[in-house]
Amino acid sequence: MIGVDPHKGSHTAVAIDGSERQLARLRVRASTAQAGKLVEWAAAWPDRTWAVEGAGGLGHLLARQLVAAGERVLDIQPKLGSKVRLLSSGPANKNDPSDALSVAVAGLRSPRRREVRADGPATALKLWAKRHRDLARLRNQAACRLHSLLASLVPGGIADEITPAQASRLLAGIEPSGPAAQARHQLAAEHVADLRHLDAQLRQTRARLAGAVKACGTSLTEISGVGPVIAALVIGDAEDINRFATRDAFAACDGTAPIEVSSGNRVTRRLSLRGNRRLNHAIHMVAVTQIRHRHSDGRACYDKKIAEGKTPKEALRCLKRRISNAIYARLRADARNAASASAAAAGPGGQPGNDSASSAASSHPARQLFGPATPEPEPQPTTPASHLPQQKKPRTRS
Secondary structure (H helix, E strand, O other): OOEEEOOOOEEEEEOOOOOEEEEEEEEOOOOOHHHHHHHHHHHHHHOEEEEOOOOOOOOOOHHHHHHHHOOOOEOOOOHHHHHHHHHHHOOOOOOHHHHHHHHHHHHOOOHOOOEEOOOOHHHHHHHHHHHHHHHHHHHHHHHHHHOOOOOOHOOOOOOOOOOOHHHHHHHHHOOOOOOHHHHHHHHHHHHHHHHHHHHHHHHHHHHHHHHHHHHHOHHHHHHOOOHHHHHHHHHHOOOOOOHHHHHHHHHHHOOOOOOOOOEEEEEEEEEEOOOOHHHHHHHHHHHHHHOOOOHHHHHHHHHHHHHHHOOOHHHHHHHOOOOOOOHHHHHHOOOOOOHHHHHHHOOOOOOOOOOOHHHHHHHOOOOOOOOOOOOOOOOOOOHHHHOOOOOOOOOOOO
């Protein structure tokens, strides 16, 4: 196992054997030849695996270069390396070689090791979703600054959400008097121009997101409340859905599964603040959208939980968990469809369109709220049934 501590200007690698004994170490400068130098140095160990700390951050480029060179690379989260250093009985020095050694030990011993794959469509969706999120934040900042300036020019300013056209009409009717008022008026006009520019960029980004989501052939948009932006965010952050064995593991990742806080004979659970908060926010927006539509199944589920005595927040959490289960089922179905299509295009072994599992997975009712995307039964949840929203079994007539 070769642990790598990546940095902006250099990368430090440490090789260990199965007994965690250090074999060698190397430090290379960040350059176009960085991956080649590391692979050449590691040629002495043919049966090797690389453990890169933060392969989704500073180590992203190096990890992808190693994968492109035919190497097996693991993504080690920084907290795993820090835990190894904390529990280590050796020197407590904090430097690049010791960090790389901790990463190697974590890659060797950690039961939850995620292998790095080459960038695919999910990475592109993640990048466009981040672009949309950044633009939305910039627009919100510009709107807040414009609100502040208008409140200094007009008593009360604009009470509702501001638009460039509304702000322009308001500024056209103001005749500033004095240098300070003129400066505020000019700055407000510049913020209006910023809003128009950001709105145009947001429209372009949404159009690109919609095209990318449509091209990937996902069925997530068939869930009520899931549009191209939410679908791109979920697909990009979930990446390979097959790394989640069950829907409970996916719920733990997105933070919709409760966590246990038991002690002695007292067994209880509470709201989870762990997991991917972007995924949790996306599911929250879907739940809020469904609740706003009074005749939707999501609102019916929410009202049912309220009638059972749950608080509004508890009812919202139940709905979010069901949405998480529906998203997991859709992503698994999409993965099976993609695998079937790849196998059919690869050659012998089946004809396209004759696979019964693939046909069942692709038969999604339009805008379904939640429920399994295929007739295949989902694994039973490992948490007690009293803490998970129950789904009604369909009645059958004899």
